[in-house]
Amino acid sequence: MADSTDIKWNFSSYTDKKGRTYIISYYNKWDSIKKQSRVAQRVHVGRLNSDTGEVSLGKTYLELHPEYTGCSVFYEDNRLVIRSAEEALSIRQEADIDLSWRCDCISFGLTYSLWEMAKRHGIISSLKSVFGEDGLDLLRLGIYELCSHSMAMHNYEDWLSMYYLPDAQPLSGQKISRLLATVTQEKIDDYFTLRHSRLTELHQQKKEYANKKGLYVPPMMMAMDSTSISTYSKTIDDAAFGHAKQDDFLKQVNLTLCVDYASGDVCYAYESEGSVNDMTIFPDILMRMRNMGMDLSDILVVTDRGYSSVMNVQKQINVQIKFLTGVKLTEDSVKAKIDRYKESLNNPVFMKGVLGVYARTGEVEKWSSTCEGYTIDHDVYLHLYHSGTLGEQENVNFMRDVQRLLDIQNNKLKTDRNLWQRYSKYIEQDKKTKTWYLKADAVEKACRYNGYFALRTNEISDPFDALVVYRERNIVEVAFKQFKVLNGGERLYATGSTYKGKIFIHLLAQTLRMMMCVTAAGHKAEGKVLPGESLEKAMIQLKKLQATKAPGIGSYITKEIPKKTRDLFDLFGIPYPKKHIKN
Incomplete structure (x- = not known):
């Protein structure tokens, strides 16, 4: 068989009556009489190993194509592919994995995107550093919680049979309980120390690059928000009766998240007794972060009115933390300043139309702190706002x-x-x-004060700039609340020995969801938006992308990727998947 540049040789397979599969090579030639393309020549290539996809080349074919001699040749995408010895060994080992538990056609797009996002943001490396290989199973369970809307953990292995997760194996309810029991507060703290360090290092690199260009980079911004999770458990020490909007007959635990504005990544989380409110727990969170060695010197901590108190402002000033916080109008001094400047706060001269609010700085407050016997004065801006709407x-x-x-x-x-x-x-x-x-x-x-509100900060002097930053935390707040509603996060079904692990999985799921929200919001200016501006709709579209098990080998072939799905991959910064994916 002499190759010619004018001849295009194709490859195909067929299976005989005994179930043996062979590869043939052929080329077509135009039949001018019958006006159709017909096979002009067919050549036997070799026998296909259906378990691995490897081809045992026939003697005659090797004589015609000596370039394949001594090579590991595989049949992929209707062509012959040479693999290195290492790749061939890996493929053979993969083929030995039992995939009989997994469906022949699996949902691929959403779980692939979440896994790639965790890889890109270093979550996988952080988990492996702290938990070893168990960290990957914790991430898989987090993705399961996010994608399944919090189905019970004992349904994980059934769900996994229908969804792609790399190198995943079914876990029984008993194995999951043992895995959750290994999650301790010390390991959780170690994980978030790594996450915080990574985020601060990235911000410092960005700052150094901007300084070389003569540009200003604001501090790294960290939003703080919390929720309560009700529980039936009698064995969770921190479970207590507290201020619950629903299920007030159940005890609860509080969960506070510190979230990076730029990425949506959770850089710290704190679980506390359910009877303690946000304002009371706030100083403890700051002290725990500092005691763990987290650098807060170039971080702007953004909190809502639930954390607001004179004591908490003083605490942040004492430990030299940059802050922006909502102010409760229960402070008589704040209401007095609103009364004083009410005329300005209804004057169009003090309005910014894009934001739809009136604003002015009530005054620059003078606060002080003591360090090594010296009293230091600090300027704190009290910004006042009015929204008629x-x-x-x-x-x-x-x-x-x-x-x-x-x-x-x-x-x-x-x-x-x-x-x-x-x-x-x-x-x-x-x-x-x-x-x-x-x-x-x-x-x-x-x-009297409906439509009026105030912000207090020691970092941002312009009231409109402060409001823009404060509003950006709404992305985090909305994502947090939506996750709780959609994933049944209002109930915690766990024992005292496993609830730390269950909360940690909840945190991983929440982190991935907020990353998707923040990433999508960051591309709005480019005209890239979520379908229907709904993350849930985007997740459903990603779920539609499927992969089909390749005949006899331990890999799957992804189906054609629709443009809508490619657009979502681009929006979330996810690389397009390869045609062949491993287990």
Whole structure:
């Protein structure tokens, strides 16, 4: 068989009656009489090992193609491919893996994307450094929690049979419990120390590069948010009754996350007793991070009003932390400043149309700290804001609930206990007519500061710049809340020995989801957006991408990747998958 540049040789396979598979080579020639392409010549290549994809070349074919002599030749994508000795050994070993438990067609796109994202952000290397190979199983369980919307852990092996995760093996409920029990607070702290170090190093590199260009880089920004997780367990020490929006009959544990603005990565997490509120736990979190050796000197800590108190501001000043925090309007001094500057806060000159708010700096507050016997003064900016739209909505919501309570009382309907507790001070009953009516002074006082809010910071002097940074934390807050709703995060089914591991898996799942949210939000300016601006819709589209088990070998072949899926890979910075993927 003499090759010619004018002849294109193709390869194909066929299986005989005894189940043996052979590879043939052929080329087509145009039949001018029948007006169709027909096989002009067919040559036997060799026998295919269906378990590995390796071809045992025939003697005649080797004589015609001596370049294959002594080589490991495999049949892939309808062509012959030479593999190195190491690659050939790996393929043979892969073929020995039992994949009978896995479906022939599996969902590939979403789990592949999450795994690649964890790899790109160094999560896999951090997990392996702390937990060894068990760290990869913890990540797989985290991906399972995210993709399955928190199905029970004992369903993991059934779910895994239908989804791609590299080098994964089924884990029984008993094995999972043993794995979760190995997760200790010390290992969790070690993991987050690595994550924090990585993020601060990346920020420092960015800062050094910008300095060479004469550019300013703001501090690394870290949002702090928390949630409560209810539990039925009687063996969790930190479970306690606290302020619960639902399931107030259950004990709960609190979970606080510190999230990097730039990547959505969780750089620290703190689990605490359920009866302790955010404002109280905040100083302990800062001290734990510092005691673990985390450098907070060039980090801007952004918190909402739940963490706000004069004591917490003073604490951050004492330990020289940059901060931006929402301020509760329960502070009389803040309300006094709003009253003083109310005219400005309703003057279009003090409005930024893009943000839709009025703003001005109430004053530069003077705070002090003591270091080695010396008193140091610090400037802290108190920024005041007014949103007419927000104020109108708050008024509507307030009056809707108050008037609903009024209707219940006047129509002698069944009393809503929660409504009564919150709004009874705004209505009163006429002693003669027994009719309930609004207490005008109380209502006016309650609505007086609707639409007004304040931020306090020792870093950002411009009130509009401060608001932009504060609003960006909403990405984290929304992602946090959506995850809790969609993944059943409001309940913790675990024992005292495994709940640390269950929470850690929850954290890994939450981290991956927030990374996707933040990455997508970062590309909006380029016109790249999520389908329907919904992460859930994007995740469903990724799930549609499938891979099919290759005949007899331990690998899968990905199906054609639609443009919508390629766009999502580009949006999340995920490399396109190879045609052949291993277990």
